């Protein structure tokens with residue numbers, strides 16, 4: 210189980226969230242919503258230990274989240290790719306970092322990058338760049354996926370593919386936490402959490 214207990218975060222003297230608690234069971238997807246600036250990215254970063262909380266703790270299967278890095282796949286809203294490297298080089302670099310072996314070419318073909326995998330990422334479209342970042346979901350062994358605006362710049366067919374991936378990850382006992390300004394299909398959402406903008 211993922212448990213977030215009494216989380217509080219203050220930024221620029223504004224309380225973004227305060228005493229926030231929730232639990233997520235394996236095979237569940239939590240859909241985080243809220244207006245611009247409400248604190249969704251901050252909350253996601255706090256959940257994976259990238260943002261310091263003023264109060265509270267997050268645990269995965271009873272272990273503090275700071276000790277769970279191999280079990281976490283975090284994809285932020287900015288494409289975490291090196292624009293000067295090709296899609297294949299970016300993927301290979303990430304596989305090396307996470308001690309994984311995979312057939313980069315067939316993976317990149319799966320995400321629609323045939324013929325584009327050897328040119329610098331800076332020459333790809335916004336959606337294609339996003340696909341380079343999202344390809345990690347196909348090879349990740351992480352139990353917990355935390356995804357900030359994964360659908361940004363992704364076309365309709367790509368959105369369907371991502372939703373199918375979420376379902377597959379859930380069926381395998383994984384956890385998914387997603388924030389998106391785009392509506393997710395009801396059948397894949399198990400919990401909703403709405404952050405309001407606090408003044």
Ligand SMILES: Nc1ncnc2c1ncn2[C@@H]1O[C@H](COP(=O)(O)OP(=O)(O)OP(=O)(O)O)[C@@H](O)[C@H]1O
Pocket residue numbers: 220221225243244245246247248249250251252
């Ligand atoms: N590095 C930072 N330093 C100080 N304040 C920050 C920093 N990053 C974000 N903030 C502030 O925290 C607040 C919440 O930002 P956050 O990015 O979490 O919102 P969000 O809900 O994800 O917004 P959006 O829907 O626009 O992506 C904003 O008011 C923002 O100005």
